[in-house]
Amino acid sequence: MPELITLSGVGGKTPAAFLVKSQEHSILLDIGEGPEPGVLPDFTGIDRVDAVLLSHAHVDHVGGLALLPNLGNPEVYASQATWELMPEAPVADTQRRILPVSGQISLCGTQITMGQTGHAPGGLWFHLGTGRSLIYMGDHSEESPVLPYEAPPAAHTVIVDASYGDRNTDLETQLDALENAAKGGAVIAVPIGGRGPDLVIALQARGLPVKVDEQVARELAFLTKNLHLANSQVHGDLAKAVNTPRADQDAKPSDVIIAVGPNADYGLAQSLAEATDEPFRFVFTGFVPQNSPAKRLIETGRGEWLPWNVHPRMKDVIKLVEQTGAKQVVPAFVDPNKATHLFNTLGNRICLDRAIKL
């Protein structure tokens, strides 16, 4: 019987790596690093896989690609947008394969269906016809104003992004707090290929004088040219947002600046954090690693952390499980102690084993 091996990503916020194994073939779903730097999946005992499917370009899903030579240098499948967001990825051109953002392919004799996750441009979930069928959601969100979310079909087993545990707050409520924090000036630090365009459009709609760095400008331009990767309701907003002034040359502490990197660990956010003559204030909205500049800025009062949903709320996870009719649920990227209510609700459908029969 085919099996799912949860190599990493279960039991806490650890890098994504899930192996789908049948007698003939093995397909690896994501190969991440972090989010704490240097944390990689343990592939001990696995010397080859037939293919790797990448859900999206964030480091906790793709940061372990340098390990591919240890796995027999398999072909790597991802959407065009995912490849474009990681031009430096250590994958030879001959190994790169492009997936459509929705539709079906056949791989290693397995029917694979995919759809957009609403989490990153070109981010995909995968439905595999293996065994009694499996869905891997990668990271997903139904709340992104910009990025489309497509609900997946039914499946027996679902690996679901449960990063937020029991969090149930809506994005609209979070936006009120963010607007208040950003008024008067702040650097809102974002990851590459993440919430940048959403924040630009949401804060411009509330009349804030937003500026962007080169990367966020590039992402806005990319979405404007690839409108199938954006919700139709925001196509007009995107056409305006693409002309947002740039902060690279002209940044003042009174500006609302949306810039990479997410923990002031690279990019314009890092440069502005280090500019001591004009101390910029910071807002962080994602996972803050220990020993990061973001952690220090928060501790010294120059930064604050505010939530901004890019993962599903508890009610979204529960709805997904009901909609797919899943009998086995693997809650990924969460410490079970931070998801007591979610775990109680899903009850005996929860699987935390290393090997799960599909």
Ligand SMILES: [Zn+2]
């Ligand atoms: Zn992600």
